[in-house]
Amino acid sequence: MEYLEFKFSCSEPFREILIAELAEVGFDSFLETDEGFDAYIQEDLFERASYQEVLEQYQEAASLNVSEGKMAKVNWNEEWEKHYDPIIVRDQVYVRASFHPEQPDFKYEILINPKMSFGTGHHATTYLMISHQLELDHQGKRVLDIGAGTGILAIMAHKLGAAHIEAFDIDEWCVENGDENFNLNGMSDVRMGKGTVRDVRPQGEFDIVLANINKNVLLDEMEVYSSLVKKGGNLLLSGFYEHDITDIVKKANEFGLDLINQKTKDNWAALVLKKL
Template identity: 50%
Template sequence: MEYIELKIEVATDYADILVAELADLHYEGFVETEQGLDAYVPVDHFSDAALLELSKKYQELFEMNYTSQTLEKQNWNETWEKNYDPVIVGDQCIVRATFHEIAQNYPYEILINPKMSFGTGHHATTTMMIAHQLEMDFERKTVLDMGCGTGILAIMAEKLKAASIDAVDIDDWSVENTIENVALNGCEKIKVQKGTVETAQLADTYDIILANINRNVLIHDLPFYDQHLANNGFLVMSGFYDVDTELIETTARKYNLDSINHKTQDSWYSIIFKKHSI
């Protein structure tokens, strides 16, 4: 089958929006790049008109520039094998596809469907979130993963012995992909649903909330995280730049959330907040 490769220049904060929209247009593969996003679609489903409509839809939110080219006929799985490398986090966790051969074993292993490489752990925010998780106590904890994407953080939570995990995302692609990866990893404690923190069927409180989204959504959702986070619970957030840290920490303090740890990588930032009783 022949594919069209789309190279999109877009701010990283909005790449996840494009993934959701392009998935509805039959795009089958996504790769994060320094410039934004590469996306792949069968030739029969490619439409410049659809891309123009998509650009117009979000023109007030972000600018989207792209180039396209037709790829030669090839074995799609072989293409992914050449371009999708395993990710090692802190020498404790490996994120890989089923076709990867590993030279050594790690305490934790997460399998992600290779045809959907967006959310495989390659992005700095995902890597930092997993690194935070590896340093925390998840055993017998209740967990909410907001904006679950591929389900990678929810899967990590179950492997760290969480009691139950709710994984929520706003778009169908993410929900379907999370369900697929949950099954691939043999997870049994993850409940996946479509929605937002306002519309999803959530538990009253959680011991840990994971949210790797973007600055504006995180700030908007902070009062809802406060509502659903147990006293002395932890909120782990990423998806924003280091320059946004002061704004996020200032807003979080309004909800009795104190920053207790952070990580930074490639100008991206992540924070662990702890909720204290008033």
């Protein structure tokens, strides 16, 4: 599999917005840098017309400069050590890579070696989802993580006492990376599946379903999510902007899901819905 590499220099307020927009047109891996970020996409999936639309939309406002080429073979562990700092969520969760020192004062510690996968806790949506998880009872519960990325939300569920966890993603990088991260966090019995929720077809109902993807996918798959949440269970959603909340909630209501909590950060949103 050949990847194309795009190096973006942009003004800070537009960094996360651009990453989200590029994810919508097929880019699946990102690495933040001092100047902006690097973005990666499989060569056979790259559609230049869609990519150009994103550039034209933000070129002037974001002071955007881009260089592109094929990804050279690099030592990804070394690259992440240069750019990946530990994060703290609500003074309870410490997310670090294996090369960072331990912090035993925190109630929960999550080890993530992200490689090329998305979901380290640095992005607002991951932070918001973990924040919601901290407020839900996971003890002895069945949990499903859809579009799991690095597996960080599944790992958080494990730390919170979930009895059964399933996770999957459409990207083969995530499958490999997720399994590695599960091993690092004492979850060798959990393996990352590959495919969409319709491909994987999880069996049974779950107490908690997690989906941090993007607005279009969430709207398209909402009925499936609802069928997987047991009555009285919770669906946690993120990957969309604050102004998209109305559309997401409207679609969720169609399938018996009621909004009970919401959080926002840096214009991003995350919702907790209950199956009626």
